[in-house]
Amino acid sequence: DARRALAGDDPATLAVGDPRLLLDAERWGELDGLAEHLVLLEPPLYGLDALGLDAVPLREFDLRVDVDCTLPLAQRAGTIDATGVGYASDSGSVCFTEGTGGPESDESESENQGSAGSALVSYELDGESTVSVLGAGGAVQNDQITQAGNAALALGLLGEHPRLVWYLPTPADLTSPSLDELTPGWVNPVAWLLLATGLAAAVWRGRRLGPVVVEQLPVTVKTTETMEGRARLYARDGARLRAFDALRVGTLRRLADGLALGRAAGVDDIVRAVAAITGRSTDALRRLLVDREPDGDRELVALSDQLLDLEREVLRRVALDDAPDAADSTRTQPPTGRMDS
Structure with missing residues (x-):
């Protein structure tokens, strides 16, 4: 469905959030190149590895952070105040790093030891497409989007192109082995043999399935x-x-x-x-x-x-x-x- 929605000549943005971790590494790899701008909302480490990105999740944070990079969409946001996961990266452009905010971030730092990383990591791939890793997933949630510059950051990430496709994986996206791959080769012949034996025994004994059960309808279930x-x-x-x-x-x-x-x-x-x-x-x-x-x-x-x-x-x-x-x-x-x- 996401591929069909992205089909066409108009540039598009694909936002992917997988909070239930339904996608495996193979599925994450298939997202590469589907849209001009790929926005990943708090992706797991194996998903980043499948896409060839060096971002690494560090730990969860809940703080206010000021902009500390030159990305235009981050400059327009100015300050964000959200919850999420911080990421570290050597090759991507990092923004909203812990320690660049005001008093609220200083208070959070005193309560949490170690760096929380950056709330946004951006990659320019071959000058044709962009991948943004948004660790501050709370910035696009209804209960936090009105805080600080969260709305500006969300619009900057998701409103760059005329079309936006929001992809939320479902259990239908799970890749699992088929029943034939899981069962040994002797199971089917034995099953058919048992079925044939059961049918032969039923015919031989002439057994019925039992009397018809009469039940008053309709049956009401609370x-x-x-x-x-x-x-x-x-x-x-x-x-x-x-x-x-x-x-x-x-x-x-x-x-x-x-x-x-x-x-x-x-x-x-x-x-x-x-x-x-x-x-x-x-x-x-x-x-x-x-x-x-x-x-x-x-x-x-x-x-x-x-x-x-x-x-x-x-x-x-x-x-x-x-x-x-x-x-x-x-x-x-x-x-x-x-x-x-």
């Missing part, structure tokens, strides 16, 4: 059971964040329905509505419903209980708000569709 079951599968594989996200999506959907916000309501609308009806802080609600990441199974269970408690509290509040209307014998309006059941 939404909470479905979401919790999916979450348990994620947790079994160690995908705690994905499991918690599945629970949060269900909670947000049910909160929106219970508060009669409609399907077009955004996360911020739901958070404000819940804060208004429960009296909780919007910041605390947003951390629970959006930003919080579980560190372990125990915390995942605790956070899921907090989501359930929040739903129950909203249910009680909605029921209390609707109670006077329910007691009015002259009421003729239809139900609101909130969580009345």
Whole structure:
């Protein structure tokens, strides 16, 4: 899909971010030459090696850094304030190196020993294409892009050409050996022999598959059971964040329905509505419903209980708000569709 989007004569910029490390070295190497400007967002070391770049990730940082290079896009940004990974390079042009900022960077340096490297490394390849390694990945995130010169840096990197293709790898990009490559050569003949033996035994014994099971339809499965079951599968594989996200999506959907916000309501609308009806802080609600990441199974269970408690509290509040209307014998309006059941 990225190749098709980049096809054409117009110059293009390709931005690649792989936070889940789905791409292997071979896939990283295939990115070479796809666009006139290749922007890599916090790439791993093996990805840089596959592209023939000498940048090396050092450690994570969270500080404000002033511009310390002559790149025009960096000069326009002036100062950035973001989180990310610092990189060191001998052949590339490095910008926003730790230690060039104001008091905030000095405070961060006192807390973290050793150099964090540079937030931006730029390479000019044969005068025809450019590769930018952006270690300050937070500069292009919604929660940090408005800080300092982050927006100017993001626009300078991603807005150089008429077309921008943002490539976020998915599990479909994984390269794995086929089943034929993993199984020994004797497996298929044995499997066919066992299948033929089983069919022959079934015909010989004349066994039936059993009586037809009659079940009353439709079968209703509660939404909470479905979401919790999916979450348990994620947790079994160690995908705690994905499991918690599945629970949060269900909670947000049910909160929106219970508060009669409609399907077009955004996360911020739901958070404000819940804060208004429960009296909780919007910041605390947003951390629970959006930003919080579980560190372990125990915390995942605790956070899921907090989501359930929040739903129950909203249910009680909605029921209390609707109670006077329910007691009015002259009421003729239809139900609101909130969580009345």
